Each structure stands twice: as C-alpha cells, then as structure tokens.
Amino acid sequence: MKKTWVVAAESSRARVFLAESRVKPMREWEGMANPKARSRVLDINADNAGHVHDRMGQARHLMESEVDPKKHEAEVFAKEIAEYLEKMRATGRFEELVLVAAPEFLGMLRKHMTPASLKLVARAVSKNLVRDDEAAIRKAALELE
Template sequence: MKKTWVVVAEGSRARIFEANSRVKPMTELEDLSHPKSRAKVLDINADNAGKVYDRMGQGIHHMESEVDPKTHEADMFAKEVAEHIEKARATNRFEELVLVGEPKFIGMVRKHLHAPTLKTLVKTVSKNLIRADEETIRKAAIELE
C-alpha cells in the first residue's frame, strides 16, 4: 500500500492520519481546529457589518453580509486544511489522499485543492467521523469492502 493520508474533517476540526497498511492502525499526525467556526453567529458578527448613511437625513443602516457567517468561517477553515494538504503533497509526505467528512465541507476543501493534489485523491467518504476512533475511520477510509 502506498503512503496514504486520511483527512477526516468538519467545519471546525480536521484530523490527519497516515496509513501504511490496510489493516494495521493508522498514525494520527495532526489535529487542526478552527474555534471561530464553533462560535455563535452573534460572536462571529461581533465586528459588525459596515454602516451605510442615508444621503439626506440622519438615517444609518447596517449592511447585511451576503454569506452566512458560519459558512464563511467553514470555508476559511477548508482553505486552511487544503493549504496544509498542498504543502504535504509538495514535500512528498503522502502518495494517496482520502477525504472523510460531510459532503458540503469536503466539497469546500476540494474547491481549494490544486490539480496535482486532486490527482492523489483516491477516495472520498461522505460521513462525519471526526469523533470516531481510529479503527472506525480506518475501516471506512482504507480497508477493502
């Protein structure tokens, strides 16, 4: 089996495992987190949207964001995870890649991966296993079905 990275991710956390065997335990290399993704919408918006003043009079309106703040933070974390994967591929830390997570977040990560890295992607598992044990993740990600 080629050296494989298994990235298990959700909107606020990503766990990275290295697998060298389909049956032996994987090694957990890193556990990344993005606390802002877990924050309440009110806390994320603490900086507040911009203000717009009426041309005439004293009216002030707050501009609403077009993107849901939680989605924006999840996308920012997806980009961070993708950059981490990109650097690892560029330094030959893995030969094959498996992504595990809910489809929406995995789609965000894939959007930020470059073509050479996407070529290493051998499997996607559409399941949120972020809190699962290593054996459960390994069985879903790399063991033959």
C-alpha cells in the same frame, strides 16, 4: 500499500492519519482546529453591521453581511487544510489521499485543493466522522467490512 494519508475533517476540526495497512490501526499524524467555526455568529461578527442613512429623509437601515460568517470561517479552514496538504504533497509525505468529510465541507476542501493534490485523492467519503474513533474512520476510509 502506497504511503496513504486519511484526512477526516469538518468545519471546526481536521485529523490526519497515516495508513500503513488496511487492517492495522492508523497513526494520527496531525490535528488541526478551527475554533471560530464553533463560535456563535454574533461572536464572529463582534463589530455588528453598521447603519446607513437613506438619501432622503431620516430613515436608517442595518447593513447586512452578504456572506454567512460560519460558512466563511469553514471556507478559510478548508483553504488552510488544502494548503497544508499541498505543502506535504510537494515534500513527498504521501502518495495517496483519502478524504473523509462532512458533505458540504468535502466540497469546500476539493474547491481549494490544487490539481496536483486532487490527482492523489484515491477515495472521498462524504460523512462527518472526525469525532469518531480511529477504527470507524479506518473502516469508512479503507472500505473494511
């Protein structure tokens, strides 16, 4: 079996496993956290939207953010994971990747990965299993029945 990494991820957490066999337990290699993803939107936007005045008259309106703060934090975390994977790929830490992630987050992660890293993705599982035990992640990632 190639040097395979299994990455289980969601917007607030990522776990990286080293899979040395399809049947033996995987070793957890690295863990990453994004506590902002679990924050309330009001906490992320602590400095609430400002006000603007109408050109004429005394009316004031709130300025709204065009980007959902939670989605933005997820994008930032996906980019951080992708950069980590690229760095590890460049140093030869793995030869094959299996991605296991919540559907929307899986798309974000792929969007930020380099073409060289994407070439090493052997399988992508569109499920949020990051909080499950190693055996459940291994079963989904390595197609154990």
